[in-house]
Amino acid sequence: SAVISQKPSRDICQRGTSLTIQCQVDSQVTMMFWYRQQPGQSLTLIATANQGSEATYESGFVIDKFPISRPNLTFSTLTVSNMSPEDSSIYLCSASTEINSPLHFGNGTRLTVT
Amino acid sequence: QKEVEQDPGPLSVPEGAIVSLNCTYSNSAFQYFMWYRQYSRKGPELLMYTYSSGNKEDGRFTAQVDKSSKYISLFIRDSQPSDSATYLCAVASGNTPLVFGKGTRLSVIA
Numbered sequence: 001s002a003v004i005s006q007k008p009s010r011d012i013c014q015r016g017t018s019l020t021i022q023c024q025v026d027s028q029v030t031m032m033f034w035y036r037q038q039p040g041q042s043l044t045l046i047a048t049a050n051q052g053s054e055a056t057y058e059s060g061f062v063i064d065k066f067p068i069s070r071p072n073l074t075f076s077t078l079t080v081s082n083m084s085p086e087d088s089s090i091y092l093c094s095a096s097t098e099i100n101s102p103l104h105f106g107n108g109t110r111l112t113v114t
Numbered sequence: 115q116k117e118v119e120q121d122p123g124p125l126s127v128p129e130g131a132i133v134s135l136n137c138t139y140s141n142s143a144f145q146y147f148m149w150y151r152q153y154s155r156k157g158p159e160l161l162m163y164t165y166s167s168g169n170k171e172d173g174r175f176t177a178q179v180d181k182s183s184k185y186i187s188l189f190i191r192d193s194q195p196s197d198s199a200t201y202l203c204a205v206a207s208g209n210t211p212l213v214f215g216k217g218t219r220l221s222v223i224a
Contacts (some may be wrong), residue, residue: 042118043214105157
């Protein structure tokens with residue numbers, strides 16, 4: 001199974017700033033996704049990171065707030081822009097070899113916005 | 115009605131007990147079923163994956179799917195303190211992304 005490395009593992013940021021989270025997979029994967037996990041809540045899909053093209057965002061998430069890059073088959077970044085305390089959450093990168101196949105996850109980035 | 119319903123617990127059991135974790139789903143089109151385990155401050159880890167009704171066993175873990183009732187279960191036999199974690203069910207269909215339950219927090223007491 002793919003090993004996913006995510007950094008930073010945690011950060012405390014000030015309101016109005018931006019943070020870029022990096023995700024590196026140890027093998028080429030077809031699908032990469034970004035999730036958000038808030039305390040007591042299920043994982044919520046933010047977007048599918050598409051290699052070489054714009055990400056596909058889920059309802060409630062927009063590119064201006066969460067720009068995503070995926071320059072190749074093993075790397076992706078998620079930026080949380082103009083942060084507010086409501087953005088405090090765990091952000092998880094995941095990957096799979098094909099749609100509907102099991103996802104593998106990184107350990108997440110624990111973000112606190114003050 | 116949410117797509118996947120999962121009792122968040124917490125669930126506390128003594129060591130050695132049989133644990134039953136359950137999810138219900140609303141869309142009969144779901145045909146892929148997974149269980150993930152998530153330890154504190156870690157990402158979810160895949161435990162079981164199945165795409166048919168019936169049982170699938172892996173060591174102390176058994177996943178059960180009943181498509182007619184839209185009900186999935188995970189059984190843990192001889193539970194250990196190391197099984198203490200949050201367990202998330204996930205379902206998928208066709209080309210739609212995985213849909214996760216909220217997770218059940220399990221504590222196994224030595």
